[in-house]
Amino acid sequence: MPSIIFLGTPEFGRTVLEGLIDSNYDIKAVVTQPDKKIGRKQVLHQSPVKELALANHLKVYQPAKLSGSEELAELLQIQPDFIVTAAYGQFLPSKFLQSAKIAPVNVHGSLLPKYRGGAPIQYSLLNGDKETGISIMEMVKKMDAGDIFAQASLSIKDDDTSGSLFEKLSVLGRDLLLETLPKFLDGTVTRTKQDEAGVVFSPNISKEQEQIKTSMTAQQAHNLVRGLNPDPGAYILVDGKRMKVWQTKVSDEKTDLAPGSLVTNKKRFAIAFADGTVLDLLEVQPTGKKRMPIRDYVNGQGSKFKSGEKIIDD
Structure with missing residues (x-):
């Protein structure tokens, strides 16, 4: 099976990673955010992605900042077929993206070009949208601006919250990714450039x-x-x-x-x-x-x- 470096942090990423593991992709490394202290007692918690990776005996990297880190130097040596991200939470250096032999791919929680940025699921609800979805896209230096390889839509119900949408979209993203990756191998994958006139941004939620x-x-x-x-x-x-x-x-x-x-x-x-x-x-x-x-x-x-x-x- 093709080799992959996977980057993700929350449950959204865990669901996608689990799909790759169950489909027997060769996961060479998993990159996730550093452990965080949570709650009044400041108990140190691992990310859901890290927990799954360790349970499957995968090598885990947790740089505070990937760019310029010792971890990046190691990851560059791997040169996997794919780099796959799903809600990782950091910008990735261009030289790292370019180390993928086939493609660097992102599982993004919106129908791009709508809602580029770190909070697409939240903004679909804040704006009262009736539909959202998943975009499987190429990672490039500019945020969420790469070509789209595949998209799938999802209706937003009146009782949906960001929590319920994260859960639904993680499953949709997992399935769409697993459907799309083989198309790179058999030459049937398509590319669609994003319409810059339709770009809407979704920056992280402020206090x-x-x-x-x-x-x-x-x-x-x-x-x-x-x-x-x-x-x-x-x-x-x-x-x-x-x-x-x-x-x-x-x-x-x-x-x-x-x-x-x-x-x-x-x-x-x-x-x-x-x-x-x-x-x-x-x-x-x-x-x-x-x-x-x-x-x-x-x-x-x-x-x-x-x-x-x-x-x-x-």
């Missing part, structure tokens, strides 16, 4: 983007909650304190209340947003608390607010 603002409509706030679930999570400021919002529903009703006002806390917790729209909070996490269904919040802290009162700060 400022995590806050739900009252200038948003209920639909925009709902999309933000979906797009940032499960990581990093969207939040509102209630009485000056952050409250994470994990699940919401756009109400059919309209209100004359000012954006940020409590519409009702009777059996539900509904807040007014821009253009008279109303958003029901369904699952929240007050500061210092665990995630909870809204009924638990209403029976506790939420009961102190009065209908018509402005409770969200910007």
Whole structure:
């Protein structure tokens, strides 16, 4: 089987790597991000890709920065048939990409040229898209700008979050990659140049983007909650304190209340947003608390607010 250097970090990458392993590709090396300290206790965690690689006795490299590293010097000596990346999280040096005998290939979570960049799945939800997909593309020096070898689309459901889309797209990406790689070998692979006029970027989510603002409509706030679930999570400021919002529903009703006002806390917790729209909070996490269904919040802290009162700060 053809030889591969694989680069990836999260569950998305793990699913793709698992497909390559199960298909008996010759995985010469696996490159993933360094172990990270997570949580209040700062426990050191391995990436999902590293865990799978070690379980399959594959050689793992974890440079903090691949460019100029000792690890890169070793990897350049391998000269695999393919270099395959799936949510790795670093730019790759041109000389490394050029060391692939056949092609450097990326499994990208969007229908390019829409959503080049590090957060394509999140932006498809933030923007309320009805469709996303996978692009199998050639890696070049310019970010996500290489020729497209294959694409497959996926409908976005109303209850999808970035977590559910990551899971669905990882499977779609795995299957599309395994369908595409043999085409390089039998000469049937095709190339399609990206239309630069259609380029849309999806930069990594900033801290400022995590806050739900009252200038948003209920639909925009709902999309933000979906797009940032499960990581990093969207939040509102209630009485000056952050409250994470994990699940919401756009109400059919309209209100004359000012954006940020409590519409009702009777059996539900509904807040007014821009253009008279109303958003029901369904699952929240007050500061210092665990995630909870809204009924638990209403029976506790939420009961102190009065209908018509402005409770969200910007």
